[in-house]
Amino acid sequence: MASLYLNRLKPAEREALIASLHANQMMICFICEQLIDLKVHAGKLDIDHVVPLSGGGKDDPVNFAVTHQSCNRSKQATHLEVARILSRFERLKEKLASKNRNPNLGDVLEQAGGANQKLGFSLSEDELTYSFPEIGDNSLYRVPVYRDELSGFRFFFAKLPIEFLAHDDHINPRSIGANISRLVEEFHKKRPQLHVPLGWMNSDGKSAIHIFDGQHKAAAQIMLGAKALPVRVFID
Numbered sequence: 001m002a003s004l005y006l007n008r009l010k011p012a013e014r015e016a017l018i019a020s021l022h023a024n025q026m027m028i029c030f031i032c033e034q035l036i037d038l039k040v041h042a043g044k045l046d047i048d049h050v051v052p053l054s055g056g057g058k059d060d061p062v063n064f065a066v067t068h069q070s071c072n073r074s075k076q077a078t079h080l081e082v083a084r085i086l087s088r089f090e091r092l093k094e095k096l097a098s099k100n101r102n103p104n105l106g107d108v109l110e111q112a113g114g115a116n117q118k119l120g121f122s123l124s125e126d127e128l129t130y131s132f133p134e135i136g137d138n139s140l141y142r143v144p145v146y147r148d149e150l151s152g153f154r155f156f157f158a159k160l161p162i163e164f165l166a167h168d169d170h171i172n173p174r175s176i177g178a179n180i181s182r183l184v185e186e187f188h189k190k191r192p193q194l195h196v197p198l199g200w201m202n203s204d205g206k207s208a209i210h211i212f213d214g215q216h217k218a219a220a221q222i223m224l225g226a227k228a229l230p231v232r233v234f235i236d
Contacts, residue, residue, distance in 0.1 A: 005059045006047060018045060021066040030065035031075055031083050032091075046072040050080045076181050082188050085223050086181050102175035105215040106167030112222050114162030118206045123235070128156050135163055145235070154235040157196070160209055161228045165199070165218070168210035176219050183220035193217045200234040209233055 022036055029036050046069045051057030065080055075083035092103045109115040121130035129142050143156045197214035201207035211218055218229055
């Protein structure tokens with residue numbers, strides 16, 4: 001949707017707005033987060049709405065961002081914040097291309113500072129007690145333990161920090177597919193997917209939570225900044 005505000009600006013006013021946005025953004029493109037040089041990139045910059053007008057965004061400088069023209073015109077989403085997230089994922093793909101593979105949940109977790117701790121816990125027949133002292137949370141949490149009638153495995157539900165989550169590349173070695181962009185948009189619009197990720201852990205008192213199903217939904221939430229995820233965890 002065209003911007004009436006931008007269309008009314010004189011050339012000098014537009015340049016002043018670009019300079020102001022450039023300074024506010026610490027001289028980087030809102031989407032790719034690479035440097036913008038106002039002289040080198042002159043004539044090759046776009047001003048766009050962060051929140052699109054169709055999504056309720058204001059046609060006002062508080063809702064504008066400056067981007068490289070090529071970034072804005074090749075973006076995978078109308079919302080600039082989503083476009084920035086997907087641009088980070090594209091850079092992760094480019095980084096891993098030299099290893100002849102695509103990103104998986106483990107790569108997304110690592111990029112977000114996750115997958116680096118094991119969960120300490122005590123387990124009884126019907127209750128699990130755990131804490132997160134490794135990240136400064138010494139509270140004791142207790143959740144009921146259930147038994148799956150089909151497999152016989154015990155399991156529990158908990159919201160767990162990403163530091164304690166890991167990708168299981170043996171049970172489910174799949175990489176993150178192209179539908180991640182759709183999932184990121186859905187979660188960004190507050191349209192949650194109902195199926196929670198499935199994981200497993202050892203019963204020996206300290207274990208990472210290995211995610212083996214629902215990794216796309218988990219990755220989308222982590223890419224959007226989630227620091228903890230609800231997970232159904234089976235106890236091996």
